[in-house]
Amino acid sequence: KAAGEGSKAGLSDSLNPEKSLTMKKAILTTSDSGHCTAEEAFASEDESEESSSLSTEGEDSENEEVTRKKIPESSQVVSGQKLGLENLINETSDVEDLLREEESYKEENKFPTETSGALKWKEDLSRKAAEAFLRQQQATPNLRKLIYGTVTEDNE
Amino acid sequence: MATQAHSLSYAGCNFLRQRLVLSTLSGRPVKIRKIRARDDNPGLRDFEASFIRLLDKITNGSRIEINQTGTTLYYQPGLLYGGSVEHDCSVLRSIGYYLESLLCLAPFMKHPLRIVLRGVTNDQTDPSVDVLKATALPLLKQFGIDGESFELKIVRRGMPPGGGGEVFFSCPVRKVLKPIQLTDPGKIKRIRGMAYSVRVSPQMANRIVDSARSILNKFIPDIYIYTDHMKGVNSGKSPGFGLSLVAETTNGTFLSAELASNPPGQGTAVLPEDLGRNCARLLLEEIYRGGCVDSTNQSLALLLMTLGQQDVSKVLLGPLSPYTIEFLRHLKSFFQIMFKIETRPCGEELKGGDKVLMTCVGIGFSNLSKTLK
Known part of the structure; x- marks a missing residue:
């Protein structure tokens, strides 16, 4: 049973990044100020994917950022904006992930496995x-x- | 009405009545090009020419220009005058074709309209005078158009192709229309009908009634289908028979269906039993579609909502007919009115097809031509 639950948790974890990704996409699309180009959108998508996969390893993500800074950009202003946006997204996503983990943890505590079937609709x-x-x-x-x-x- | 607005231009012969009626009400001239331009027989048909002549009769100061071939029409509307008018309608279409437009225009005349229309009262394409009498008049009453002089009477019946029918229509004028809030159609409480036969055996009508009742009796006990057999000079020039059915709901909504026999020499002969049964099924279909206004009068209701006082009007309709959809587009171009359209899926309570809730604020149209007394 425990193993099953573990796999479930794993599944939900693996599902969560996807969700956060789509949410971030939504945020990006809504928060564009009008001069967001397709190129930029793609870059940020890549970034969010990487951040989600590397969210557990903080050092690597930092390295990533450093290397990113070194990449020559066409215009400084745009890159600055982008970085600010990325940082913001990273922070929010981290917070969201934390929140999500907490929620799932609480739920498991509240509803023991015996009654989980009865209260499944509440999830x-x-x-x-x-x-x-x-x-x-x-x-x-x-x-x-x-x-x-x-x-x-x-x-x- | 007399203001000179820039004209709207359209191409094609479709929705000619809609365009001319809305043009008359809004005072905006219309130019219609390419009327059957590629047809073997180009230009306006007889029934359309007759309709334009009718518009000319009930208005004062209209300017109508038609080119040599009849493929281009320019119409600059005048004031709606009304009064006592007679008109011989083309027998290609029924009187319903003309009456539908008159129902839109009549409340806004200078003098109350009293008109005698001659032609075909019942045919297979247009709503018959019976159906308009049973559905459109109660609808107009909802908007506050009422009174003793408000009547529609079939003096003589005429079937295609000969025609020879006669109808009398009189309508009072109103300065403003009341806004409506029709969102609950209620339940069907009774079904009424009219089985008519002219220049055939009077037994035909009885056979129609029996077969229609055989289907409807299963659903509701309160059914009464009148038989109307007109004789002599009142029976027109051609033989035929038919049935119109109207279902009334507890909240005063009228849903209708009708069928008429094939004109002699066109198609196969129709058995009255089949006609009765099929008409009953059509009524069931109409009840399934539902709404507070039946599908023949959707556009009339929407027009009167648009022309109402500056107040919110709501109406629940069944699935919108293609004619209504085009009418909504025309309302937008002539009156700059866009409806709020919400789909209401059929839930537990609302049985039948999906409903559409139409909401709009009237433009505050007032009848400027009405004289103060």
């Missing part, structure tokens, strides 16, 4: 709600857009 309620919302959004066609065309996208 990840917010995630389920988010998924249901997205599913609903994708399933129902946006009639306004179908009728009035692309004009509404500009307005909204």
Whole structure:
């Protein structure tokens, strides 16, 4: 049983970075100030992947940053901005990971394995709600857009 | 209405009535090009020309220019005048084709409209006068258009291809329309119908009633289908029969379905039993689609919501018909009104197809041509 749980925990851990990655992507897309190019977006994606894989080893990630600084950039301003952004993301992701770990830890403590089946629906309620919302959004066609065309996208 | 706005231009013969009606109400001229330009028989058809003549009769000061081939139409609307009018409609389309547009325009006349329309009362393409009488008039009443003079009467019935029917329509004028809040259609409480037959055996109508009841009796006990057999000069020039059914809900919504027999010489002969059964099924389909306004009157309801006072109007509709969708686009280009459209999936309570909740704020249209008394 313990082994099973361990594997489960491993699974959830392996799932988490992916989630954080997508979240970071979302953050990036929302926080772009208008002069974010495709190139930049790609770079930051790479960065986030690396950071997630190397989050356990702090020294390596530092080295990475150093080497990154050495890479010649086309414009200093852009790289500066990017670095600031990266640092911010790293911090937030670390905090999020910590929070997540704490949550999962608490849940395991609260609901012992005997009653976990009965209270399974309570797990990840917010995630389920988010998924249901997205599913609903994708399933129902946006009639306004179908009728009035692309004009509404500009307005909204 | 008399303001000179820049004209809108369209291409193609589709939605001619919508464009001309909205042009008249908004006061914006329209130019329609390429009307059946690539057709073997190009230009406006007889029934469209008849419709334009009707518009000319009920307005004052309209300017209509049609080119030699009839492929280009320029329409500069005048003021809606109304009064007593007579019009001979083309027999290619039924009176419903003309009446649908008159229902949109009649509340905004200078003088109450009293019009006699002659032609085909029931055919297979347009909503018949029976259905409009049973569904569109109660809808207009919701908007505050009511009174003793508000009536639609079938004097004579006429079936295609000969026609020979006659209809009298009179409508009071209103300065402003009331906003509506129709979000709960309620449950079906009764079904009424009209089985008509002209220049065929009166037994046809009874056979239609029996077959339609055989399906509807399973669902609700309160069904009454009238039979209407017109004789002599009131029966028009061509034989035919048909059925129109209307389901009324507890909240005053009317949902309708209808079928008419094939005109003589076109297609195979229709058995009255089949017609009755199929019409009953069409009514069930319409009830499944549901909403507070049935699918023939969706655009009328949306137009009157747009032209209402500056207040929020809401209406729950069944699936939008293609005609309604195009009408919404036209409303946007003529009145700059965009509806809020929310889909309401059929849940536990709302049975039937998906519903759409349409919300808008009226533009505060007021009938400037109405004289103060």
